Amino acid sequence: MASTLLTVRELPGEGQRPWKGVDPYRGSGRRALRPMCRAGSAAQARPMIIVEELSKRYGAHQSVDRVSFRAVPGSVTGFLGPNGAGKSTTMRMMTGLTPPSAGHSTILGVPYAELPNPGRHVGVLLDASAQHTGRTGREILRLGATVMGLHRRRVDELLEVVGLSADEGDRRVGNYSLGMRQRLGLAHALLGDPQVLILDEPANGLDPAGIHWMRGLLKAFADRGGTVLLSSHLLHEIEVVADHLVVIGRGVIVADGSKADLLNAAGTLVRGTDPAALARCLELAGHAFTTTEDGAYVVEATREQIAAVAARHGVVITELRGADGAGLEEMFLQLTADDAREKVSA
Numbered sequence: 001m002a003s004t005l006l007t008v009r010e011l012p013g014e015g016q017r018p019w020k021g022v023d024p025y026r027g028s029g030r031r032a033l034r035p036m037c038r039a040g041s042a043a044q045a046r047p048m049i050i051v052e053e054l055s056k057r058y059g060a061h062q063s064v065d066r067v068s069f070r071a072v073p074g075s076v077t078g079f080l081g082p083n084g085a086g087k088s089t090t091m092r093m094m095t096g097l098t099p100p101s102a103g104h105s106t107i108l109g110v111p112y113a114e115l116p117n118p119g120r121h122v123g124v125l126l127d128a129s130a131q132h133t134g135r136t137g138r139e140i141l142r143l144g145a146t147v148m149g150l151h152r153r154r155v156d157e158l159l160e161v162v163g164l165s166a167d168e169g170d171r172r173v174g175n176y177s178l179g180m181r182q183r184l185g186l187a188h189a190l191l192g193d194p195q196v197l198i199l200d201e202p203a204n205g206l207d208p209a210g211i212h213w214m215r216g217l218l219k220a221f222a223d224r225g226g227t228v229l230l231s232s233h234l235l236h237e238i239e240v241v242a243d244h245l246v247v248i249g250r251g252v253i254v255a256d257g258s259k260a261d262l263l264n265a266a267g268t269l270v271r272g273t274d275p276a277a278l279a280r281c282l283e284l285a286g287h288a289f290t291t292t293e294d295g296a297y298v299v300e301a302t303r304e305q306i307a308a309v310a311a312r313h314g315v316v317i318t319e320l321r322g323a324d325g326a327g328l329e330e331m332f333l334q335l336t337a338d339d340a341r342e343k344v345s346a
C-alpha cells in the first residue's frame with residue numbers, strides 16, 4: 001500500500017522550517033523549545049508515523065505479530081503494554097535498529113533509515129542507559145550537535161530545557177542517576193528540533209517532579225504540532241499525557257483508539273438508592289451490566305441512556321459517571337488480562 005506522505009525532497013529543510021525567524025525564547029524565564037507551527041487542521045490529521053503489519057520473530061518466538069498503527073501530529077500517542085509485550089522491539093524496527101521479519105514502517109513518509117540527517121526530523125530515545133559512560137553529558141550532546149550540523153549553542157539550550165545544570169552537564173555519564181540519563185537522552189532526542197519524538201519508557205527513573213516536568217514538555221511539544229510516540233507501562237502517566245492509545249499484549253495490538261473512546265468503552269458506572277430496582281430497569285432496557293463490590297453497576301451503555309431508563313422507571317440515581325475510576329489501568333488490565341504474567345480477577 002502506498003503510504004508516502006512526504007518525499008525526502010519535501011521534508012522541511014533548515015531554510016523552509018515554518019518556525020524559522022520566530023524567537024521562541026523571548027519573554028520566557030526558562031528556555032522553551034522552538035514552536036512547530038503547522039499549516040491547517042487537514043495537515044495535522046496526516047499521520048507522521050505509519051506502522052504496517054510489522055512482525056519480528058526470534059527463532060520460534062513471535063515477539064511482534066503484524067502490528068499496525070499510526071500517529072498524527074499535534075498529539076501524544078501512548079504505546080502501552082506489559083513487560084515483554086513487544087513495545088521496544090516495535091520501536092527498534094521503526095527506527096532501523098532491528099530488521100523486521102515482515103511489514104514496514106515510515107516516519108514522515110519514508111523509512112527511518114532513508115531520512116536525511118534523521119536527528120533533524122525524528123528524536124529517538126530508546127535506551128537511556130546505553131549512553132557512553134566515559135563521556136560527559138555535554139560531550140555527548142556536542143557530538144550529536146556536530147553530527148546534525150547544529151551550533152554548539154544548542155547544547156547549552158537543551159541542557160537547560162531538560163533541567164541539567166552546567167555542572168551536571170560536565171559530569172561523566174557514568175556518574176549520572178537513571179533519571180539524569182533520561183533527561184540527557186531526552187535532550188539528545190530534542191537537539192535537532194525534530195517534528196517527531198519516539199520515546200521508549202522515558203519516565204523510567206524520573207522522580208515525581210521529573211515525570212510531571214516531562215509530561216508538560218511532551219504535551220507542549222504536541223501542542224506545537226509535534227508527533228509523539230511514547231511507550232510505557234506506567235499507565236497513570238500515559239493516561240494523563242496521551243491523546244491516543246495503542247495497547248499491545250504478547251506482540252499483538254489489542255486496542256487502538258482515542259483515549260476518550262477507549263475509556264468510554266470501559267462502560268458507565270451507576271449507583272442508585274434502590275439497587276434492585278435499578279438492576280431491574282437496566283435488564284428491561286437490555287443493557288448488560290456487572291456489579292461492583294460496593295453495590296454499583298458498570299453498564300454497557302452511555303450516561304444518557306442510563307439516565308433515560310432510570311427516569312422512565314422512577315429510579316433515583318446517586319452516581320453516574322464513566323467507569324474509569326481506576327482509569328486506564330482498569331482498561332489496560334482487562335485488555336491484556338490474557339497476556340499478563342499476573343492474572344487479574346475480573
Ligand SMILES: Nc1ncnc2c1ncn2[C@@H]1O[C@H](COP(=O)(O)OP(=O)(O)OP(=O)(O)O)[C@@H](O)[C@H]1O
Binds near residue numbers: 058085087
Ligand atoms: N534480541 C532478541 N532475541 C530474542 N528475543 C528477543 C530479543 N529482543 C526481544 N526479544 C523478546 O521479544 C519480546 C518482546 O520484547 P520487548 O523488549 O520488545 O518488550 P517490551 O514490551 O519493550 O517490554 P518491557 O516493557 O519489559 O521493556 C520478549 O519476549 C523478548 O524476550
